[in-house]
Amino acid sequence: MNEPPAQKAKSPFPDAAQRKAAREAKREAVLLAAVRMFNERGFHATSLDDVALSLGVSKPTIYHYLGNKDQVLLECVSIGLAQLQQAAEEARRLPGAGIDRLRTFLERYAQVNMDDFGRCVIRTGEELLSPASAARFRAKKREIDDALRALIEEGVADGTVAAPDARLLAFTLAGALNWPARWFDPAGPMSREDAARAMVDVLLQGFAPRP
Amino acid sequence: MNEPPAQKAKSPFPDAAQRKAAREAKREAVLLAAVRMFNERGFHATSLDDVALSLGVSKPTIYHYLGNKDQVLLECVSIGLAQLQQAAEEARRLPGAGIDRLRTFLERYAQVNMDDFGRCVIRTGEELLSPASAARFRAKKREIDDALRALIEEGVADGTVAAPDARLLAFTLAGALNWPARWFDPAGPMSREDAARAMVDVLLQGFAPRP
Numbered sequence: 001m002n003e004p005p006a007q008k009a010k011s012p013f014p015d016a017a018q019r020k021a022a023r024e025a026k027r028e029a030v031l032l033a034a035v036r037m038f039n040e041r042g043f044h045a046t047s048l049d050d051v052a053l054s055l056g057v058s059k060p061t062i063y064h065y066l067g068n069k070d071q072v073l074l075e076c077v078s079i080g081l082a083q084l085q086q087a088a089e090e091a092r093r094l095p096g097a098g099i100d101r102l103r104t105f106l107e108r109y110a111q112v113n114m115d116d117f118g119r120c121v122i123r124t125g126e127e128l129l130s131p132a133s134a135a136r137f138r139a140k141k142r143e144i145d146d147a148l149r150a151l152i153e154e155g156v157a158d159g160t161v162a163a164p165d166a167r168l169l170a171f172t173l174a175g176a177l178n179w180p181a182r183w184f185d186p187a188g189p190m191s192r193e194d195a196a197r198a199m200v201d202v203l204l205q206g207f208a209p210r211p
Numbered sequence: 212m213n214e215p216p217a218q219k220a221k222s223p224f225p226d227a228a229q230r231k232a233a234r235e236a237k238r239e240a241v242l243l244a245a246v247r248m249f250n251e252r253g254f255h256a257t258s259l260d261d262v263a264l265s266l267g268v269s270k271p272t273i274y275h276y277l278g279n280k281d282q283v284l285l286e287c288v289s290i291g292l293a294q295l296q297q298a299a300e301e302a303r304r305l306p307g308a309g310i311d312r313l314r315t316f317l318e319r320y321a322q323v324n325m326d327d328f329g330r331c332v333i334r335t336g337e338e339l340l341s342p343a344s345a346a347r348f349r350a351k352k353r354e355i356d357d358a359l360r361a362l363i364e365e366g367v368a369d370g371t372v373a374a375p376d377a378r379l380l381a382f383t384l385a386g387a388l389n390w391p392a393r394w395f396d397p398a399g400p401m402s403r404e405d406a407a408r409a410m411v412d413v414l415l416q417g418f419a420p421r422p
Binding site for chain 1: 252375388419
């Protein structure tokens with residue numbers, strides 16, 4: 001008779017899948033500690049020693065999971081950019097009017113920028129990255145800008161979005177919804193969802209009263 | 212008979228007023244060279260040696276006019292903040308409806324953020340400044356936020372501005388009009404004035420078509 005699976009899981013020796021999951025969890029914990037410190041203190045004022053100390057591990061442990069400080073920063077902005085990219089892809093697959101898809105994307109975009117990795121995307125100047133990493137960072141940001149522009153143009157095409165200049169509208173919306181990376185306080189009275197919805201409402205309706 | 216003033220100006224020995232003007236012109240040239248390099252390369256990647264080199268002067272000359280790199284940065288952001296402050300004061304003194312004063316301020320605010328010293332205000336994270344300078348920087352930015360909030364509230368009070376949440380509208384407008392510090396290209400096809408006007412139009416009208 002075979003051992004039942006529940007017994008097997010009690011072995012003190014983790015199997016390959018468990019080792020992989022544990023490694024992934026450690027990597028994520030390092031990234032989260034690092035991104036919060038970058039956002040709080042700035043990249044230059046953060047040392048991997050401080051990140052290691054905050055997790056109760058050694059600096060070589062961080063190198064083992066992620067590499068040097070530049071590599072850690074690149075990984076942090078890559079996670080934020082992937083979240084924004086995913087938001088764009090999901091919005092573009094939705095049925096319905098252009099303005100609804102655009103609104104869905106904008107709310108999710110704002111929410112990402114209020115969260116740890118999105119904040120890091122906004123707060124990281126290209127000059128902090130190596131030339132090769134800066135080029136990748138710029139290319140990925142460009143993809144997200146292009147997705148926003150395409151959503152605007154689809155809304156203009158179906159008559160649900162007003163935009164005399166789609167490029168300028170894209171920059172204006174992006175700026176408004178990037179800025180929470182600087183001012184939004186997750187410990188404040190407003191949830192990320194409510195703040196994102198209210199900002200997108202303002203942008204959609206405008207601040208001149210509607211009849 | 213006295214010498215006519217035109218003759219006096221030809222003396223090879225500058226008088227006190229001329230020395231003061233020359234000193235001020237040199238100080239401004241150093242600040243402009245420095246702020247452009249900070250904006251282009253980032254604060255950490257800029258050395259006062261490079262700034263001096265670009266002006267064909269020695270580093271001690273820069274110290275003489277402005278002090279160390281932190282002091283130069285603080286002076287650059289102070290000039291940008293003073294321009295924003297002046298825009299707010301001028302707008303608040305205008306006659307007319309609240310929305311017109313708000314619109315005037317917003318356009319000027321965007322224009323400052325597209326110019327050298329305003330760009331530096333937006334691109335400078337507080338963590339780059341000493342704790343004392345960061346506190347002054349924060350206090351001045353707060354004054355400008357307060358002025359924007361007051362202009363919004365005056366417009367709400369006279370019924371010309373729609374803002375269910377004045378604080379949130381202020382952050383949304385500020386974000387949209389800060390962002391040109393990152394994307395606006397003074398060498399591009401659009402003038403600062405046109406770009407500012409078009410952005411404020413978008414924010415005023417909203418991107419949902421008006422009936």
